[in-house]
Amino acid sequence: xxxxxxxxxxxxxxxxxxxxxxxxxxxxxxxxxxxxxxxxxxxxxxxxxxxxxxxxxxxxxxxxxxxxxxxxxxxxxxxxxxxxxxxxxxxxxxxxxxxxxxxxxxxxxxxxxxxxxxxxxxxxxxxxxxxxxxxxxxxxxxxxxxxxxxxxxxxxxxxxxxxxxxxxxxxxxxxxxxxxxxxxxxxxxxxxxxxxxxxxxxxxxxxxxxxxxxxxxxxxxxxxxxxxxxxxxxxxxxxxxxxxxxxxxxxxxxxxxxxxxxxxxxxxxxxx
Amino acid sequence: xxxxxxxxxxxxxxxxxxxxxxxxxxxxxxxxxxxxxxxxxxxxxxxxxxxxxxxxxxxxxxxxxxxxxxxxxxxxxxxxxxxxxxxxxxxxxxxxxxxxxxxxxxxxxxxxxxxxxxxxxxxxxxxxxxxxxxxxxxxxxxxxxxxxxxxxxxxxxxxxxxxxxxxxxxxxxxxxxxxxxxxxxxxxxxxxxxxxxxx
Numbered sequence: 001x002x003x004x005x006x007x008x009x010x011x012x013x014x015x016x017x018x019x020x021x022x023x024x025x026x027x028x029x030x031x032x033x034x035x036x037x038x039x040x041x042x043x044x045x046x047x048x049x050x051x052x053x054x055x056x057x058x059x060x061x062x063x064x065x066x067x068x069x070x071x072x073x074x075x076x077x078x079x080x081x082x083x084x085x086x087x088x089x090x091x092x093x094x095x096x097x098x099x100x101x102x103x104x105x106x107x108x109x110x111x112x113x114x115x116x117x118x119x120x121x122x123x124x125x126x127x128x129x130x131x132x133x134x135x136x137x138x139x140x141x142x143x144x145x146x147x148x149x150x151x152x153x154x155x156x157x158x159x160x161x162x163x164x165x166x167x168x169x170x171x172x173x174x175x176x177x178x179x180x181x182x183x184x185x186x187x188x189x190x191x192x193x194x195x196x197x198x199x200x201x202x203x204x205x206x207x208x209x210x211x212x213x214x215x216x217x218x219x220x221x222x223x224x225x226x227x228x229x230x231x232x233x234x235x236x237x238x239x240x241x242x243x244x245x246x247x248x249x250x251x252x253x254x255x256x257x258x259x260x261x262x263x264x265x266x267x268x269x270x271x272x
Numbered sequence: 273x274x275x276x277x278x279x280x281x282x283x284x285x286x287x288x289x290x291x292x293x294x295x296x297x298x299x300x301x302x303x304x305x306x307x308x309x310x311x312x313x314x315x316x317x318x319x320x321x322x323x324x325x326x327x328x329x330x331x332x333x334x335x336x337x338x339x340x341x342x343x344x345x346x347x348x349x350x351x352x353x354x355x356x357x358x359x360x361x362x363x364x365x366x367x368x369x370x371x372x373x374x375x376x377x378x379x380x381x382x383x384x385x386x387x388x389x390x391x392x393x394x395x396x397x398x399x400x401x402x403x404x405x406x407x408x409x410x411x412x413x414x415x416x417x418x419x420x421x422x423x424x425x426x427x428x429x430x431x432x433x434x435x436x437x438x439x440x441x442x443x444x445x446x447x448x449x450x451x452x453x454x455x456x457x458x459x460x461x462x463x464x465x466x467x468x469x470x471x
Contacts, residue, residue, distance in 0.1 A: 009409045206439030216440045218457075221297065224443055225453045225464045236444035243444075 008233070011193040015041045017048070018163045018191075023154055025166045025189040027182075033196045034060060034167050038130050039067035041165050046073055046083060050126035051118040055087040055111065055133060082121060085114060093136050102137075102145050107152050115160045129157060130165045138181055139169065146181070150188050172238075173260035175253045178245050186230055186242075194238035202237040204262035208255045209240065213248060223247045278393065278428060281314025282307065284460030290393055291423035294463075295450040297435040297443065301329040304432060305338045307454065307461075308397055311430055313342055315395035316349055320428070321386035327360040327399040353389070360402050372414035376421050383427050393426030401434055408438065408445075415449035423451070430454070 008014035011026070015037065018024065028034045038054075042064065045052045054061060065086075068075045078084035087110075096107045111129075119127050131153060137146035150166070157164040168185050170177050172194060186192045195201040209216070216224055227243050241259075245252045277287040288294075298304040308324065315322040326332045335357050340346045349355035383394040403411055415431070422429060433446055447453055453464040 202439070202441050206441050209440045213440075215436050216443060217299075217435060221435070221443070222455060222457065222464065224440065225447050225455065236441040236448070239444055240441050 008191070008235075010198055011037055011196075012040055014191060014193065015165065016044050020161070020163070021158060022191055023157060023164045023166075023189050024191040024193065025168050025185055026193040027168055027170050027172055027185075027195070029169070029171055031060070031063065035063045035067050036196070037193060038165065038167060039064055039071070041128060041130060042068065042084075043071050043073060045126070045128040045163075046078055048126065049124060050128055051083050051085075051121060051124040052078075053085045053087065053111070053114060053118060053127075053129045055089045055092060055129070055131035057089050057132065057136070060132065061086050061088070082118070083124060085118065087111070087114070089131065089133050089136055093133050093140075096133075096149070097142075097145065100142060100145060102148050102152070104152060107149065108156065111153070112156045112160070115156060115162055119160045119162070127160065127162045128165070129162045130167070132167045134166060134185070135168050143181055143184075147184060147188070150185070154188065172241075173256045175245075175256055178242075178252075183230070183242065186232055186234065189232050192230075192232055192234035192238060194234060198235055198237070200262070201235065204259040205237040205240050205255075207262055208258035209244065211258050212251050212254045213244070220247070278318050278320065279314040280461075281310040281312070281317075282454065282461040283310070285454070285463055288428065288463075290426040290428060291451075293419050293422050293429045293431070293451045294454055295431045295433060295446050295452075296454040296456075297433050297446075299435050301334075303456065304330050304399065305334075306456070307430070307432065308335070309338050309342055311397065312339060312355070312395065313344055315428070316344060316354055318395075319354075319390075319392045320395040321353070321382075321389075321391045321393075322349075322355045323382065323394070323396045324355070324357045325360050325363050325396070325398040326357060327401045329401070330399065332357045332359045332362075354391070360398070372410065372417050375414060376417045379418070379427065380421065380425060383425050387426060393428065395428045397430045397432060399432045401437070403438075408442070412445050412449060415446070419449050419451065 026037050042052050065075045092110055096102045134146045134150045244255050277289055280288040296307050312322045324335055326335050336346045386394045455462050455464050
């Protein structure tokens with residue numbers, strides 16, 4: 001990540017006009033958030049005259065079409081015009097699986113060719129691709145295949161100059177998530193969207209760290225200031241959770257627990 | 273005159289490059305003065321134009337007094353134009369309508385003016401206790417612009433933030449938008465350089 005690339009203050013800001021060659025991951029915990037973020041990504045792309053490929057589950061594609069309709073966009077017309085292409089991610093996973101791994105040639109045939117075709121269409125000013133095959137493979141317990149698929153998607157997106165958004169289902173306040181794929185997935189993307197409400201996430205994490213760890217000073221402050229971080233752009237509140245896991249692992253579970261318990265806006269706890 | 277390095281002024285740190293954009297997290301008034309007084313004393317010694325934008329817990333009057341205590345002839349430096357000490361309320365009353373990029377341009381013009389008047393460079397600081405939570409993101413965007421614009425220039429910058437005021441995430445936000453962090457673990461000072469990350 002270039003040192004001075006502008007940081008994003010919200011996922012809406014990031015997904016509106018993403019910087020070229022962005023490969024973004026959304027960590028989601030509800031389908032509503034998935035539809036909100038991916039829907040925004042698609043709507044912005046279509047309105048800007050870009051072509052869009054959606055590789056999602058049947059359920060998510062149906063909800064995304066409903067979202068487009070609610071935004072005054074006609075998905076059928078966009079599909080007929082070749083501006084929007086929907087692709088079944090479950091079928092895609094079945095097609096590319098080769099034992100416990102994936103078949104690179106089949107993956108290329110499945111998505112690379114479609115993207116190449118859309119990219120060649122001069123009517124469109126850009127190309128966006130959303131996918132969740134990595135997530136499906138992960139949920140099937142095929143983490144190695146999931147990471148291989150992610151790497152291949154990244155290579156294909158770079159080759160075709162595509163802005164790529166991935167959605168990854170994960171409980172961001174469960175320590176087990178961090179033991180598994182969470183870090184791997186973040187490190188394989190240029191930008192991470194860790195939560196729907198960035199302000200609340202920051203307040204929750206700061207509050208949890210203050211309660212569990214206390215004020216960051218002395219050696220802890222030095223540790224935080226010189227911590228290497230992750231090679232992707234992510235809000236500081238999510239980066240802090242990775243730092244706590246790295247540097248204060250014995251307090252990590254408690255920090256996550258407190259952050260999860262942080263009151264939602266309008267709740268009685270907050271009012272108190 | 274044309275050296276790419278200058279004295280930092282803080283014990284334990286000798287030479288720093290022009291263009292450096294440093295930050296420091298202080299705990300209280302004494303800690304803040306311990307950083308800024310030797311920093312500006314070195315700037316005046318190096319023939320740099322020094323601009324000190326003050327805020328609580330160290331007012332402009334306090335800053336002048338602290339600097340005088342170390343033997344600097346503050347009145348003479350101010351009269352010559354080598355030293356400007358102003359409270360943020362006074363300074364921002366003029367700059368508040370400017371957006372981040374315009375404030376950066378203002379600093380760059382100030383550096384050009386200093387060089388044209390025979391100074392070796394520009395040395396500045398800003399203490400940001402005046403920041404409101406709602407202004408945080410916009411101010412961080414400004415810091416990012418500074419971090420991008422200052423490196424090729426003969427400007428030395430030290431931004432000071434009160435520890436604990438912006439939460440742990442605030443520390444990361446600030447660290448990532450500066451070339452390095454000044455730390456004061458004991459009698460001496462040290463520079464902590466930022467690692468590459470996308471925070």
